[in-house]
Structures are given as structure tokens and as C-alpha cells.
Amino acid sequence: xxxxxxxxxxxxxxxxxxxxxxxxxxxxxxSLQWYRQEPGEGPVLLVTVxxxxxxxxxxxxxxxxxxxxxxxxxxxxAAQPGDTGLxxxxxxxxxxxxxxxxxxxxxxxx
Amino acid sequence: xxxxxxxxxxxxxxxxxxxxxxxxxHLGHNAMYWYKQSAKxxxxxxxxxxxxxxxxxxxVPSRFxxxxxxxxxxxxxxxxxxxxxxxxYLCASSQDQALKRDFGPGTRLTVL
Numbered sequence: 001x002x003x004x005x006x007x008x009x010x011x012x013x014x015x016x017x018x019x020x021x022x023x024x025x026x027x028x029x030x031s032l033q034w035y036r037q038e039p040g041e042g043p044v045l046l047v048t049v050x051x052x053x054x055x056x057x058x059x060x061x062x063x064x065x066x067x068x069x070x071x072x073x074x075x076x077x078a079a080q081p082g083d084t085g086l087x088x089x090x091x092x093x094x095x096x097x098x099x100x101x102x103x104x105x106x107x108x109x110x
Numbered sequence: 111x112x113x114x115x116x117x118x119x120x121x122x123x124x125x126x127x128x129x130x131x132x133x134x135x136h137l138g139h140n141a142m143y144w145y146k147q148s149a150k151x152x153x154x155x156x157x158x159x160x161x162x163x164x165x166x167x168x169x170v171p172s173r174f175x176x177x178x179x180x181x182x183x184x185x186x187x188x189x190x191x192x193x194x195x196x197x198x199y200l201c202a203s204s205q206d207q208a209l210k211r212d213f214g215p216g217t218r219l220t221v222l
Contacts, residue, residue, distance in 0.1 A: 009150065033209070042114070042200050042213025043153075088153070092209055100152035 002027045004091055006101035014109050016078055021087055021104040024071040029091030029099070032072045034063055037086040037103070079108045112136055114214035116201050122220045123191065131186040131217045133201030141207045142184040144176060147198040147216070159184060160207055191221045 007022045023032065031050045035043035047056050049065035049072060056063045060083075062075040076083055089101045114135045123129050135142060144156040158166035159178040173195075175187040184201055198218050202211040 004152070031209070040119075041215050042202070043211075044213070045210055048210070090153075096209070098155075098209060098211075102150055102152050 002091075002093055002099045004089055004099055004101035006087075006089060006104050008104060009102070010105045010107075012107040012109065013079060015080055018075070018077050019079055019106070020073055020075045021106070022071065022073050023089035023091075023101050025091060025099075026070065027091070027093065027099075028069050029093060030069070031092045032065055032069075033090045033092075033098075034072070034074055035088040035090065037088060039085070043086075043088055079106075081108045081110050084108050114201055114203055114212050116199075116214035116217050118217060119215065120218045120220075122222065123188070124222050125191060125193070127188075127191075129188045131188070131199055131201075131219075133184040133186075133214055135182055135184075135201075135203035135212070135214075137203055137205075137212055139203035139205050139212070140181050141204045142178060142181070143202040143204075143211065144184065144186050145200040145202060145213075147200055153200070157186075158207070165207075188219075191219075193221050195219065196221045 005024045033048045034046045037043040047063045052067045052069045054065045060077045064073050084107050086103045086105050088103045090098045117132045141160045143158050146154040156170045157176040162178050173189050177185040198216040200216045201214040204211050
């Protein structure tokens with residue numbers, strides 16, 4: 001069974017701080033997606049990374065796909081209360097299926 | 111309406127009730143999905159419909175019965191549920207089972 005482990009499960013920090021959350025697996029994925037889910041809403045796709053070692057930036061968010069395509073990280077610089085939400089990663093396996101992580105719940109305090 | 115809508119947003123039901131969840135997508139997509147989201151667990155894919163035909167059913171108990179009358183609408187009929195079925199039920203759509211999913215806001219279901 002393919003698993004995607006996300007860490008930490010929960011993170012609460014002050015506005016202005018930096019943070020990194022992780023998405024790890026022992027399996028190789030052809031691509032990996034990051035979603036953000038705000039309270040009372042469904043997940044919204046933020047980015048897809050495809051190439052090993054790829055780095056993508058979305059304003060203050062930096063996404064990296066591991067060289068071996070087994071792991072990914074999301075780094076947020078100068079976090080703001082609007083970044084609060086559940087961050088989900090989902091990897092695409094060789095059967096073209098989405099394998100989901102359990103998410104990191106992020107709270108940014110003003 | 112835009113995107114994917116779901117009704118009701120919240121539902122409380124007893125174990126002997128029958129209820130239905132409704133999903134509508136306004137994106138012109140041809141594939142629709144039901145997911146179950148429980149706290150601290152990965153999203154569980156329940157059903158996949160492509161061109162109104164069920165193409166995947168991930169060992170979901172028969173007390174959950176999906177219906178897809180056309181490419182824009184998806185229902186989940188609920189019957190004699192258990193308390194452990196309490197969760198957020200998310201509907202999603204995509205074009206040609208592409209991997210990018212557009213999700214609805216979900217129905218928060220509580221089974222008493």
C-alpha cells in the first residue's frame with residue numbers, strides 16, 4: 001500500500017514567522033500536487049510539481065519535489081493569517097491514481 | 111453558481127434515516143467523484159463516474175448508493191448509516207479523469 005506521510009500534523013505559529021511542512025513516501029510518484037483547504041471549504045489546488053528537484057514559487061510559498069520524486073516540501077515565508085488552513089499533498093502513482101496524505105493543519109496567529 | 115456546489119452543507123441524521131447528498135458542477139467536466147474526509151486521515155475515494163458511468167467503487171459499504179443522472183449532477187444516497195460514517199463528504203469533478211480535481215465545499219454529516 002502506498003502511503004504519503006505529512007508532517008507535522010499540526011502547526012501553530014505567529015504571523016511573520018517562516019515554516020516548512022513535509023510530504024514523504026517510500027514510493028516514487030510521477031508528479032505531486034499540493035492543495036490548501038480552508039475551514040468550511042473543499043481543497044483547492046495550489047501547484048503541481050513534476051520533475052525531480054523541481055522548485056516552484058507561488059508568492060510567499062515555495063514548493064520543492066525531491067530528486068528521487070518520493071518527497072516534497074512546502075516552505076512559507078513570513079506567514080500571514082490568510083495562510084491558515086489544511087495543507088494536503090497528493091502523489092500520482094504509476095497507475096495514474098491520486099494517493100493522498102492526511103494533511104498538515106496550519107494556524108497563523110495575528 | 112460557479113464551480114462545484116453541494117447541498118446540504120450540514121446534515122444530522124439518525125441511524126435509521128434515509129437522506130441524499132447532492133452535488134452539481136458548473137465547469138463542463140465529464141467526470142465526478144465522491145470522497146470521504148475524516149479528521150487526521152487521508153481523503154478516501156469512494157466512487158468515480160466518467161461520462162455518467164460508474165468506473166470505480168472502492169469497496170464502499172452498500173449503505174452508500176451513488177447516482178449520476180447526467181454529467182453535471184451527482185448524488186449520494188444514504189441509508190442506515192453508522193456513527194463511524196460521520197465525516198465531511200466531498201464531491202469533485204474533472205475533465206476526462208484528469209488529475210486536477212475541482213472540489214465542492216463538502217457536506218458535514220453527523221450520524222447519531
